[in-house]
Amino acid sequence: MRLLLTSSAKDMRLVLRDPFGLLLWLGIPVMLLTLMNLAFGGGSTGGPKPRGILFIADQDGTMVSRMLGSAFGQGPMGEIFTVEQTTEQEGRRRLAKGDGSALVVVGKGFQSRILDNEPVTLTLVTNPTQSVLPAIAGETLKILAEGTHYIHLAAGGQIKQITGLSTGLNQAQFLTASLAVHRAIAEIRPYVDPPLLDVEFKTRVEEPKNTQPFNLTAIFFPGMMFMSLLFLTRGTSDGLWEELSHGTFQRWHACGAPTGTFVLARLLAATATAAGVALPALAASWLWLGVQVANWPAALGWVLACASCWYLIMLHLQILAGSARRGQILTSFVLFPSMLTGGSMLPFQMMPEGIAAAGKATPLGWMTANFDLILRGQATAGQVTGWLVMVCAASLALLALSGVQLRRKFLRG
Amino acid sequence: MIEVEQLRKAYGQLVAVDQATFTARPGEIFGLLGPNGAGKSTTLGCICGLLTPTSGSIRVLGHDLVNDGARARRATGVAPQEIALYEELSARENLDYWGSVQGLTGKRLKQRVDEVLAMIGLEDRAKEPVKKFSGGMKRRLNFGAAIVHEPKVLLLDEPTVGVDPQSRVRLLEMVRAQAGAGTCVLYTTHYMEEAEALCDRLAIMDHGRLISQGTLVELRALLGERDLLRLTGSFPEGPVRAALAREEGVEVLGFEGGQLRLSMAEASARLPRLFTALAEAGAEVRGTTLTQPNLESLFIKLTGKELRE
Known part of the structure; x- marks a missing residue:
């Protein structure tokens, strides 16, 4: 020894x-x-997060297309992506320069096709020099597309009613429509694909403290x-x-x-x-x-x-x-x-x-x-x-x- | 005491040591003398257990090296040809370490390290890393690491290679002091003068074989009172050999190229007559070296070549 x-x-x-x-x-x-x-x-507490720019070329300019685009700027996605509205051409040009992570093109007629239950194509153009952020954008877009589909199934009528109005909503109309949408989603929730809907609800409300950043x-x-x-x-x-x-x-x-x-x-x-x-x-x-x-x-x-x-x-x-x-x-x-x-x-x-x-x-x-x-x-x-x-x-x-x-x-x- | 009997070490077809037999006694410096590649280091490697003999037996202080190797090695100190030290560590740290490996501890270790540092003349530089030392200082420390535990048997493999004359003298004094204290020293060298000055008994090795051994006096007696004469020039072999054969008491030791080696008694007195005989045989002498009987002339007599060839 x-x-x-x-x-x-x-x-x-x-x-x-x-x-x-x-x-x-x-x-x-x-x-x-x-x-x-x-x-x-x-940072020191939450740990480092990747950040990138996401371009949205909203060619439809409707309420539903805006909802889709704004989803990227909210919650955890908002911490990862800075959303910039742009045209498709400008978006592609800046992607080619390496300015952003991805470009989402929402084509004309997006809202009406959704509400009429017709097939819709969303285009995602990614930056080939990045791997993590474009992948996150792609996955998020898939979830949003599915979510849009289910919201349409649950509250398509109410949304159609709102979008049909020629003038803006007054407070009473807005409240009525919101309650109707919420009720419809709550009723249909047990019968549609629960995991997809759960992703949205759990992340935001139920377990924020237990989830590792x-x-x-x-x-x-x-x-x-x-x-x-x-x-x-x-x-x-x-x-x-x-x-x-x-x-x-x-x-x-x-x-x-x-x-x-x-x-x-x-x-x-x-x-x-x-x-x-x-x-x-x-x-x-x-x-x-x-x-x-x-x-x-x-x-x-x-x-x-x-x-x-x-x-x-x-x-x-x-x-x-x-x-x-x-x-x-x-x-x-x-x-x-x-x-x-x-x-x-x-x-x-x-x-x-x-x-x-x-x-x-x-x-x-x-x-x-x-x-x-x-x-x-x-x-x-x-x-x-x-x-x-x-x-x-x-x-x-x-x-x-x-x-x-x-x-x-x-x-x- | 080291007893080597019929030692043979072969690497396939190559025989590095062939049937070597010798005994080195306590208090004696036993030299192994021979040119590079003669088998001296291989013999030493077998004795310190780094190499396994192909056949034969080695006993160190009565312990058989094959059956009781660890005990034999613990009683032995080795200064290998390489500087087997840690260059990043200081002289004191090296001696501390090697003393500990040899089983010294506590006060005894410290005392011995101090003694050895004084003996090798490195007290002032004890805290410096070895990498800052000169070649001679490293050699002395390498020797110090071998004697720190006061071994009964000391194996020294060409310990003065590449050192300055001052360090060499100091090393040789230290080796003598060890033998004087009763240690059995086995010393390999290819320096003839060193072997002559240091060793009590010698074995001459060439091509793995011990070609002769004994005290210096015994070995010199093999030469008789004969001088060694080395001539350079051009020598037509047939006529020259015939002319030399007519000269009484002249022995031809070597005859190659432009060099002729002869052994004879009272060479200086016979030189004029010898030159005349060589000239008549068609030889042309350009240089002459006359050497009194010594180990070198013995080596040449025994092997037909010079030690440094």
């Missing part, structure tokens, strides 16, 4: 003597998240954390080559010290370094970037267990490679595809469903997805324990294997 602690302390000292490397590892998640936060104009940083955070850990574990596993080229590993062995202790000491130092990076990153993201941390011990425990496992994976690859240069190549072969599919470069929430499912099946994806669940408080204690047991078992196997291979490959030739 004394030998283990002595050796581990020496490795930690070596890490601390290279403050630039340490800052780099610490900086990766914090820097990326801060950039993300700044890019999307984030939209926070892009929180979506990116688990992947960023693991990206940083991967770089860190690869960097610390590189230290093996210094030990071998300087002959300090050979000297260790010549002193009669066990190889297993050598590997374990390096693992402890790497895990301690990971803790030194993960804890501040987690705290900073929680304090300033609005990332939710539902269970601190579980989150930190999980990160450290995964970091240990990744260190041993990287070390094992370095040993298999047999030289520093080949080690760099081999670890890169694992590192970058893992990050690409495992949710580090693009969160699973933003991936197509099939790719996200495949990504979550990779070791890194599985770890990242579980970390996300732990952060959001959606993992039970039993689940977390089970995952930890699995990771620790894999680490133990890798530890034993690395010790044996290190001896076989670099000693007793």
